[in-house]
Amino acid sequence: MVDLNALQKQVYQNKLDKKFNVTDISMEFALTYGELSEAYEAWWKKKGNVGEEIADVTIYLLGLCEILNVNLEEELLNKIEINKNRVYKNIDGVVTKVETKGE
Numbered sequence: 001m002v003d004l005n006a007l008q009k010q011v012y013q014n015k016l017d018k019k020f021n022v023t024d025i026s027m028e029f030a031l032t033y034g035e036l037s038e039a040y041e042a043w044w045k046k047k048g049n050v051g052e053e054i055a056d057v058t059i060y061l062l063g064l065c066e067i068l069n070v071n072l073e074e075e076l077l078n079k080i081e082i083n084k085n086r087v088y089k090n091i092d093g094v095v096t097k098v099e100t101k102g103e
Contacts, residue, residue: 022067025068028063028064032060
């Protein structure tokens with residue numbers, strides 16, 4: 001089993017060790033977005049490295065979470081539970097949330 005909290009700390013420590021940014025939040029969001037764009041391009045152009053690019057996205061997200069003091073593991077588990085309880089309906093060809101149990 002993967003310990004996301006430990007990974008967050010490891011990614012953050014690597015950023016510190018390599019003297020990467022850990023203070024400019026806007027830049028971290030932009031870099032994360034850039035990595036997601038690279039993942040999409042790898043998939044779209046069938047470059048064969050989409051997994052590596054998705055790993056880069058995940059690394060940036062883990063680092064961003066550690067910088068922002070967000071417990072990604074806890075947030076993921078909470079959001080998965082929320083999504084499980086949501087009710088959707090196809091309205092004019094668009095899947096739309098119509099109800100969430102317990103919200």
